[in-house]
Amino acid sequence: MLGLTNKIGKIYVYTSTLISAAVVFLIFTILLLNSWSAISNVGLDLINLSWNPSKGEFGIISMLFGTFVVTFIALVISIPLGVFTAIFTSEILASKYRFFVKSILELLAGIPSIIYGLIGIAFLSIWFQDLFDLQSGRTLLTAGILLSVMILPTIITLTDDAFHNIPNKYRETAKGLGLYNSEIIKEVLVPIAKADVKSAILLAFGRALGETMAVMLVIGSIDKLPNPIYNWLSPGQTITSKLGREIAETSFGSIHFSAMIFMGLLLFSVVLLLTIIAQNSSKKTERLYE
Amino acid sequence: MNRKLKNNLFTYATWIAVITCAAILLFLFGVILWNGLPAINFNFLTEAASDFGASGGIIHQITGSVLLVIFSALICLPIAIGTAIYKSEYVKSKKLHTLINTLIYSLNGIPSLIFGIFGLILFVNILGMGVSWIVGSIILAMMILPTVTLSTYHSINSIPTVYRESSMALGLTKWQTISKVLLPQGFSGAITGLLIGVARAIGETAPIMFIATAFSGVAFPSSLLEPVSTLPTHILALAQQATNPAALQNAWGTSLVLVSLVVLFSITALCIRLKHQAISKR
Numbered sequence: 001m002l003g004l005t006n007k008i009g010k011i012y013v014y015t016s017t018l019i020s021a022a023v024v025f026l027i028f029t030i031l032l033l034n035s036w037s038a039i040s041n042v043g044l045d046l047i048n049l050s051w052n053p054s055k056g057e058f059g060i061i062s063m064l065f066g067t068f069v070v071t072f073i074a075l076v077i078s079i080p081l082g083v084f085t086a087i088f089t090s091e092i093l094a095s096k097y098r099f100f101v102k103s104i105l106e107l108l109a110g111i112p113s114i115i116y117g118l119i120g121i122a123f124l125s126i127w128f129q130d131l132f133d134l135q136s137g138r139t140l141l142t143a144g145i146l147l148s149v150m151i152l153p154t155i156i157t158l159t160d161d162a163f164h165n166i167p168n169k170y171r172e173t174a175k176g177l178g179l180y181n182s183e184i185i186k187e188v189l190v191p192i193a194k195a196d197v198k199s200a201i202l203l204a205f206g207r208a209l210g211e212t213m214a215v216m217l218v219i220g221s222i223d224k225l226p227n228p229i230y231n232w233l234s235p236g237q238t239i240t241s242k243l244g245r246e247i248a249e250t251s252f253g254s255i256h257f258s259a260m261i262f263m264g265l266l267l268f269s270v271v272l273l274l275t276i277i278a279q280n281s282s283k284k285t286e287r288l289y290e
Numbered sequence: 291m292n293r294k295l296k297n298n299l300f301t302y303a304t305w306i307a308v309i310t311c312a313a314i315l316l317f318l319f320g321v322i323l324w325n326g327l328p329a330i331n332f333n334f335l336t337e338a339a340s341d342f343g344a345s346g347g348i349i350h351q352i353t354g355s356v357l358l359v360i361f362s363a364l365i366c367l368p369i370a371i372g373t374a375i376y377k378s379e380y381v382k383s384k385k386l387h388t389l390i391n392t393l394i395y396s397l398n399g400i401p402s403l404i405f406g407i408f409g410l411i412l413f414v415n416i417l418g419m420g421v422s423w424i425v426g427s428i429i430l431a432m433m434i435l436p437t438v439t440l441s442t443y444h445s446i447n448s449i450p451t452v453y454r455e456s457s458m459a460l461g462l463t464k465w466q467t468i469s470k471v472l473l474p475q476g477f478s479g480a481i482t483g484l485l486i487g488v489a490r491a492i493g494e495t496a497p498i499m500f501i502a503t504a505f506s507g508v509a510f511p512s513s514l515l516e517p518v519s520t521l522p523t524h525i526l527a528l529a530q531q532a533t534n535p536a537a538l539q540n541a542w543g544t545s546l547v548l549v550s551l552v553v554l555f556s557i558t559a560l561c562i563r564l565k566h567q568a569i570s571k572r
Contacts, residue, residue: 261407
């Protein structure tokens with residue numbers, strides 16, 4: 001009887017692990033199978049400028065470009081802002097307030113993305129409209145700025161951990177040598193924390209790529225490259241906003257549907273790669289903290 | 291430039307960054323409270339939505355959201371506990387452990403929209419379940435699986451080895467050790483993880499918007515295969531008619547209710563974690 005429950009327990013544990021492990025593969029397989037008809041029928045024409053399902057044109061370049069621009073803007077703003085704030089919370093702020101700051105950051109990270117979208121529609125896009133005298137404030141830049149606010153908590157909290165995990169002896173030794181605070185941070189702490197900060201940025205990058213709701217509401221959803229190409233105050237489209245807006249209205253099994261899933265597969269692969277690189281790059285620092 | 295000046299410039303830079311972040315934070319919470327509070331009253335919380343959400347309340351959205359996340363928690367919990375036990379107690383080879391870790395972190399990193407598309411293809415179309423709330427619960431359960439698994443794993447794994455050795459020495463089988471000694475102590479980790487996961491799941495729109503929800507004319511579902519209406523998708527629908535002030539007002543009210551639920555779950559999780567830490571330190 002005891003042997004039996006032991007066995008049942010073991011079976012339960014193995015089965016649930018198999019289920020957890022299988023989910024990622026299952027998602028990948030489903031995406032690959034369903035994007036196959038686009039890959040085989042449209043092929044290299046997927047890398048094209050015009051997206052027009054009624055004419056059978058499925059060029060995804062403008063979506064890729066939009067995704068790239070929006071993520072780029074978000075990272076350019078949030079990396080310096082986030083890293084400097086993290087240096088403040090970890091190195092300058094007294095450690096008794098750390099718990100408070102961490103809790104606030106967790107709350108901030110918990111605000112659902114749809115609410116950022118609502119704030120983007122109700123405030124940010126209207127400000128942009130007035131500020132730059134545009135027809136509509138829903139632009140690539142609006143989406144990028146909104147996105148930078150959304151990934152800020154991720155960058156701050158992970159970078160703060162990276163700095164906070166450095167043992168105090170490094171700081172004390174550097175201080176004993178007569179270095180200023182900024183020099184300690186720049187010359188001693190940053191080199192040690194670098195790998196972890198890099199993985200924090202990669203994770204934030206992945207999150208920015210996959211963010212849907214807020215971007216979808218403020219980007220304007222037009223499948224065209226901006227004209228001229230550096231005019232980021234014009235509406236655009238990202239992979240996520242395209243999928244979010246159109247997938248429900250596309251008939252299952254058509255080439256149109258398949259081309260959309262192909263974009264999803266691209267997004268999935270890139271984000272997965274980023275996550276795995278981030279996970280591996282943060283491990284290398286373990287040696288330092290003996 | 292001398293060293294002192296550089297040091298001062300650096301300090302100013304960090305202060306500017308912090309003040310900017312604090313201003314953003316104040317703005318976000320300020321806007322949600324300032325716009326949300328006037329919209330909320332007893333009727334708003336207890337009435338059904340009417341006039342495409344522009345008037346009436348959000349009772350069905352609240353029940354729909356809660357229903358979705360409760361069932362996702364129920365689906366997720368047994369699988370997460372099993373995986374955590376395997377990770378902590380059964381797996382022996384280091385390579386296999388790394389592989390499972392990578393898979394769990396990958397699952398955690400997958401964009402929420404991809405889960406929605408996956409659900410749309412597999413459950414709604416291939417398995418023919420249609421747009422139904424149980425599909426939404428299954429998909430949300432997949433999304434929160436890594437959070438719950440890792441939290442459970444950490445609390446089981448941090449139990450000192452001496453507990454395992456003592457119970458083995460008493461002649462307990464491996465499963466008895468796990469179910470009688472380790473799980474009761476590790477359970478708080480599972481609950482913490484579950485609450486954090488649920489706090490995340492209840493705010494998600496992208497994974498459920500085409501597989502589990504309908505906008506208008508939805509009451510409490512009477513079977514597994516019916517759509518529900520949820521708080522985030524309600525906000526989405528209202529945000530798209532942002533020119534109508536009444537709809538926008540209700541969108542802010544719904545947002546405040548949603549944020550309150552998220553905060554409630556997060557704070558409960560925090561309290562359980564703190565309480566557990568206080569005990570384990572003694």
